[in-house]
Amino acid sequence: MKFFWIILSFFLFPSLFYxxxxxxxxxxxxxITIPFKLINNLVFVPLEVNGxxxxxxxxxxVEESILFSLEDxxxxxxxxxxxxxxxxLxxxxxxxxxxxxxxxxxFNDAIIDQNHEIYIILDEELNFSGSVGIPVNGIIGYQFFKNFKVEIDYVSHKIHxxxxxxELKRKKMSKFKKLDFLLHNNKPYLASLFEFDSQKVEGKLLLDIGNSDAFWLFANKxxxxxxxxxxxxxxxxKGFNGDIFGKRTKLGSFSFDDFTFKNPYVAIPDSTSLQNVKWAENRIxxxxxxxxxxxxxxxxYQNSNLYVKKNKNYKQPFEYNMSGIEINHAGLQWIQEEESLNTNFVTRDKTSYESSFRGSEKVKYKFVxxxxxxxxxxxxxxxxxxxxxxxxxxxxxxNGYGIERYSLQEVNALLKSQDGxxxxxxxxxxxxxxxFTFYLKSIL
Structure with missing residues (x-):
């Protein structure tokens, strides 16, 4: 286990930082281009905090920058x-x-905030690294967007x-559809007349790229x-204050502006999980x-606009986990495996140690x-x-293969793959x- 230290300093930086x-x-x-990892529809970026x-x-x-894990x-x-x-939540x-x-x-030695405010969560249980399979140290929101035009390319996995x-070139922008949004508590909301299964519903949706689902809808609103x-x-x-539960269901269609999505799955959080939400007026x-x-x-953000352009994922079918289990990545461990001995050798690398022994047993032990x-x-x-x-x-x-063959994302994809x-x-x-053996079953 690696221990870490958080040094709390009350000395001020030089005035340049302010x-x-x-x-x-x-x-x-x-x-400036920043590569990102896309896991479970979420965007993870590298950055430096105080070096x-x-x-x-x-x-x-989210409005504020939040840090909650420094385990590595x-x-x-x-x-x-x-x-x-x-x-x-x-x-x-x-x-x-x-x-x-x-x-x-x-970010990338070129995008710099020298007086950044960070909220630090002390509860070690609040750490979603295990649910995405990579170390995740925090969340950044409004501060990342507020001063620039920020492009997120979900196909190339790059942020520009x-x-x-x-100014962005007119030829480039002509390929995008412009949507206006409203900022409330520094969070973007799309206000529109939405259509659920041919029924029109007026309200606001939070534009939340930190939510992996298609839609969360609040039934009481x-x-x-x-x-x-x-x-x-x-x-x-999982929210800052505990687990979030609710229902999942499927709509026949969901439409806004010029866009229609067929058979999207939606989550409906229960009222207990929403008790601490600061409601924007007419948010649904x-x-x-x-x-x-x-x-x-x-x-x-400065002009309250979101520009959108369809990519190759637009017509992908909507999926959900049909198995009923959520799997977390809980770290790494050395495992001893026994194999038949064909040659005598010793090898070392970052993930394995092999040792072979002469004798009647002719066995090779491999630590992976x-x-x-x-x-x-x-x-x-x-x-x-x-x-x-x-x-x-x-x-x-x-399915007969050792777990080391899979990333957590591949396991999650398997559990959404095919009814039956x-x-x-x-x-x-x-x-x-x-x-154990089970069969994936769609109940929606």
């Missing part, structure tokens, strides 16, 4: 720290945190931040629409990454670094639940190795 507002563009280039390399989720649904970092200094209490009350100002945050002293009866209770995610829900990945986006995949949640009466799988089971093989598909799990439960 002369600018937000991120500044330190380059003569017309645009330390971190990974943050880009989330238009040895040292990070924060400045001008004060204790605060925070609230967010989830069913619990306030949680303890810290507020720090005067921090330097850098445009030089504010240059939509009085003139009856949701489909076919639905199921599910774990929807959120639009998330499952929709945005079907477009190339250009956010222009493998991921630990754990069942974090299981839906009652789901195919996986009915097969006998349980929360906290450690998955060691899927046979899935074989081999798991460790305590000191027992057990096998």
């Amino acid at each position: 002369g600018q507002e937000g991120f500044q563009y330190y380059s003569k280039k017309k645009k 330390v390399d971190l990974t943050f989720l880009v989330d238009s649904g 970092k040895e040292e990070l200094t924060f400045n001008n720290v004060e204790k605060i209490m925070l609230r967010g 989830g069913s619990s009350d306030y949680i303890e945190g810290l507020k720090s100002s005067g921090n330097q945050v850098v 931040i445009y030089n504010p002293s240059h 939509i009085s003139n629409y009856t949701f489909p009866k076919q639905s199921f209770e599910d774990f929807l995610g 829900g959120s639009m998330g990454g499952e929709i945005f990945k079907r477009f190339t986006l250009i956010f222009d 670094l493998k991921p630990i995949f754990v069942i974090a949640h299981i839906r009652k009466n789901s195919p996986a639940d009915l097969s006998g799988l349980k929360k906290d089971d450690i998955v060691v093989r899927i 598909k046979k899935i074989n799990f081999e798991i460790d439960r305590g000191n027992r190795r057990m096998k």
